[in-house]
Structure formats: C-alpha cells, structure tokens
Amino acid sequence: MLLEVIALSPEDAKLAARGGADRIELVSAIEEGGLTPAMAVMEEIAAEAAIPVHVMIRPHSRDFHYSEEDMGQMVREMKSLRFPCIGAYVLGVLTAEQKVDEEKLKRLLDAADGVPVTFHRAFDEARNLEEAYETLSRYPQIRTVLTSGGKPSVLAAVDPIKELVRQSRKGSGSSGPEIMAGSGLTLASVSDFVKQTGVRAVHFGSGVRQNGRSQAPIDPARLAALLAVLKPQ
Incomplete structure (x- = not known):
C-alpha cells in the first residue's frame, strides 16, 4: 500500500519521511485545494529530501480551465521546480465542456520533459469519470490519477472508486494510471475503504495533521x- 502525504513546509516533509510515508505532495494554499509551492520551500526540501516529492503545478483555484497566460506560467514553474527529488508533477486541465483538455495536456506533458505526472482532482470535475480515465490512459507519462470518485469525500464514492480501480487493471497488457484515493479518508475509515475498493494508493492531508486541521502541522x-493500519508488521 502506497501512502502519499500532503506537505506544506520543509518541516512537514521531514515529519512525513521520518514517519514512513512513501512520498509527499508539496503544495501551497491548501485552503484553496493546493497551488504551486514557493521556490524557496522547494529548494529547502530538495536539499535533504529523503522520499520522492510530487509537486503541485496549479496557478490558481478558480477552475481547471487555463488561459495561455496560465499555461505559460505552468510551463515556467515546471522548468524552475526541477530537482532530483521530484518524483512527479501534479497537474490537471479540463475543457469548458468538462472533458480532459488533451491539447493543453500534451503541452504540459512535453514541458515536463519525461518527468512522470499525476493528474489531480480536476479529474473529479470531469463530466464522465470513466471517459476521462480512458483518455488519460493513452498517456504513459501519467502514472497516477488522484480522485475522490467525483464526490467531496471519497467515502461517499466507494462504488465509483471500485469501478475506476477495475478499469485501471483491465486487460492482459500493462495497467493504466494508478488510482490514488484521497479526500475524506480517516484512520477509522481507511481499512474498510481499502478492502471495499481494492485501491493500492491513498492520499492523506488533514487526516494526519494535528486535530485534523488542514493547515496544522503533521x-x-x-x-x-x-x-500501522496500512502496513501492519
């Protein structure tokens, strides 16, 4: 079972690594759903990163429809936030019709220059999750889809997540992007959720923070x- 933990600061990154997380997702402005982190924070984390860092590339929280100016900013951010510890860029882009914007996605994948990509929860606003997943599956550079199954809390989306997991593993060839479940998971709920859905990757934010508050330290x-629940000895 893979555990990804949101980090907001260098201290978060250290605590996540010491605590046994497999990787971190580095963001700023978690109250807005996560935006691109500051260069200074990335530099400090990169200096002593012990686990892979997946870095958010998101210029604003208004929506997932990006102008040419937004696209230019995202490309510049990917080029500047390029460190050996980067395991993936975390991004997502939709059309006005709420479909995966393949034209812009291809440009962002080119800018990532071979670095893997996680398609973030823009996915949950797609008009059809199975259709969106099928589109993303055509791009080998996209290794992970972070999703709450189209619901505010993934706990209300057991059936959609189960179906996406099935879709990700169908066929005899290589599987599609890994389904990583996030948003609303708790220590009390995660074990049953994993058993019900079959997910092999989970994403935690407030669930591992002091008093369960999104902006509190880990x-x-x-x-x-x-x-202890996810990886019992």
Whole structure:
C-alpha cells in the first residue's frame, strides 16, 4: 500500500519521511485545494529530501480551465521546480465542456520533459469519470490519477472508486494510471475503504495533521497509527 502525504513546509516533509510515508505532495494554499509551492520551500526540501516529492503545478483555484497566460506560467514553474527529488508533477486541465483538455495536456506533458505526472482532482470535475480515465490512459507519462470518485469525500464514492480501480487493471497488457484515493479518508475509515475498493494508493492531508486541521502541522502519532493500519508488521 502506497501512502502519499500532503506537505506544506520543509518541516512537514521531514515529519512525513521520518514517519514512513512513501512520498509527499508539496503544495501551497491548501485552503484553496493546493497551488504551486514557493521556490524557496522547494529548494529547502530538495536539499535533504529523503522520499520522492510530487509537486503541485496549479496557478490558481478558480477552475481547471487555463488561459495561455496560465499555461505559460505552468510551463515556467515546471522548468524552475526541477530537482532530483521530484518524483512527479501534479497537474490537471479540463475543457469548458468538462472533458480532459488533451491539447493543453500534451503541452504540459512535453514541458515536463519525461518527468512522470499525476493528474489531480480536476479529474473529479470531469463530466464522465470513466471517459476521462480512458483518455488519460493513452498517456504513459501519467502514472497516477488522484480522485475522490467525483464526490467531496471519497467515502461517499466507494462504488465509483471500485469501478475506476477495475478499469485501471483491465486487460492482459500493462495497467493504466494508478488510482490514488484521497479526500475524506480517516484512520477509522481507511481499512474498510481499502478492502471495499481494492485501491493500492491513498492520499492523506488533514487526516494526519494535528486535530485534523488542514493547515496544522503533521502529527507524528497520527501518521504512525495510520502506517500501522496500512502496513501492519
């Protein structure tokens, strides 16, 4: 079971690594759903990163429809936030019709220059999740889809997540992007959720933070308890 933990700061990154997380998703402005982090934060984390860093590339929180100016900013950010510890860029783009914007996606994948990509929860606003997943499956550079199954909380989307997991593993050839479930998972709910859906990757934010608050520091005790559930000895 893969555990990704949101990091907002260098201290978060250290606590996540020490606590046993497999990787971090580095963001700023978590109250807006996560935006591109500051260069200074990335530089400090990169200096002593112990686990892979997946870095958010998102210029604003208004929507997932990006202008040419937005696209230019995202390309510049990917080029500047390029460090050996980067395991993936986290991004997503939709058309006005709420379909994956393949034209812009291809440009962003080219700018990533071989670095893997996670398609973030823009996916949950797609008009048809199975159709969106099929589109993303055509791009080998996209390794992961972060999703709450189209619901505010993934706990209300057991059936959609189960179907997406099935879709990701169908066929005899290589599987599609990994389905990573996130948003609303808790220590109390995660074990049953994993059993019901078959996911092999989960994403935690407030669930491993002090008092369950999204902007609070990571709580090592909560993280340890989560790892004991996900990866029992």
